[in-house]
Amino acid sequence: MTSNDSFRHKGLRNRLVEEIRKKGIIDHKVLEAIGRVPRHLFMDSSFIQMAYKDQAFPIGQGQTISQPYTVAVQTSLLEIQPGDQVLEIGTGSGYQAAVLYEMGAFVFSVERQKRLFQKTAKLLPEIGYREVRLFLGDGNDGLPAFAPFDKIIVTAGISDIPSNLLLQLKPGGLMVIPLGERSQTMTRIKRLNEDDFEQETFGEFAFVPMLKGIAK
Numbered sequence: 546m547t548s549n550d551s552f553r554h555k556g557l558r559n560r561l562v563e564e565i566r567k568k569g570i571i572d573h574k575v576l577e578a579i580g581r582v583p584r585h586l587f588m589d590s591s592f593i594q595m596a597y598k599d600q601a602f603p604i605g606q607g608q609t610i611s612q613p614y615t616v617a618v619q620t621s622l623l624e625i626q627p628g629d630q631v632l633e634i635g636t637g638s639g640y641q642a643a644v645l646y647e648m649g650a651f652v653f654s655v656e657r658q659k660r661l662f663q664k665t666a667k668l669l670p671e672i673g674y675r676e677v678r679l680f681l682g683d684g685n686d687g688l689p690a691f692a693p694f695d696k697i698i699v700t701a702g703i704s705d706i707p708s709n710l711l712l713q714l715k716p717g718g719l720m721v722i723p724l725g726e727r728s729q730t731m732t733r734i735k736r737l738n739e740d741d742f743e744q745e746t747f748g749e750f751a752f753v754p755m756l757k758g759i760a761k
């Protein structure tokens with residue numbers, strides 16, 4: 546993808562993909578997408594040697610880049626089809642957004658931390674992800690100007706599903722959201738029609754909290 550992605554990095558990435566596969570991710574399109582995204586470029590240089598461990602890491606402003614396994618779980622649950630309009634809440638490093646882009650989605654991602662937003666808005670085009678659209682805003686509002694979405698992914702933990710997000714889901718659409726305060730239950734919501742939603746759960750995870758408003 547860029548000159549900063551070497552064969553050594555690709556080798557490490559293949560091992561990471563194997564590790565995630567062994568943990569139970571069977572969707573080969575998701576595994577291939579993770580195999581293509583140069584995760585080391587999304588992390589602060591002091592952590593570069595950690596980039597291909599299956600762990601979450603700090604990315605500044607008290608936030609983290611999600612664990613690759615967690616990214617794989619959320620991406621699998623979204624059942625991305627090429628051309629899907631996908632809204633992500635919590636851009637962070639932009640890694641999850643890049644994985645969604647590699648799956649063929651049109652990605653719209655919202656971040657509330659101005660510094661992180663600026664850092665990622667500079668990085669993504671530099672490493673080839675020009676078409677991922679980033680917004681500074683409060684994800685609790687969703688992105689009304691671009692709604693409705695085929696899929697919505699929330700990458701911060703929250704107790705209750707924001708109703709704005711439910712309303713911005715297309716009928717037949719899916720939302721994947723970690724629900725809970727201390728730890729979060731991965732939850733998938735399907736919008737069956739205008740009025741009805743169906744909910745399924747997929748185990749416990751740990752996310753940074755979804756907060757309100759924009760932070761300078």
Ligand code: SAH
Pocket residue numbers: 608609610611634635636637638639640641642655656657658661682683684685700701753754755756757758
């Ligand atoms: N998807 C990210 C991981 C993000 S961690 C990645 O791949 O790196 C969660 C992110 O959600 C943090 O960057 C945090 O600032 C952001 N966040 C928390 N509350 C938010 C809100 N209300 N709106 C938008 N982003 C929010």
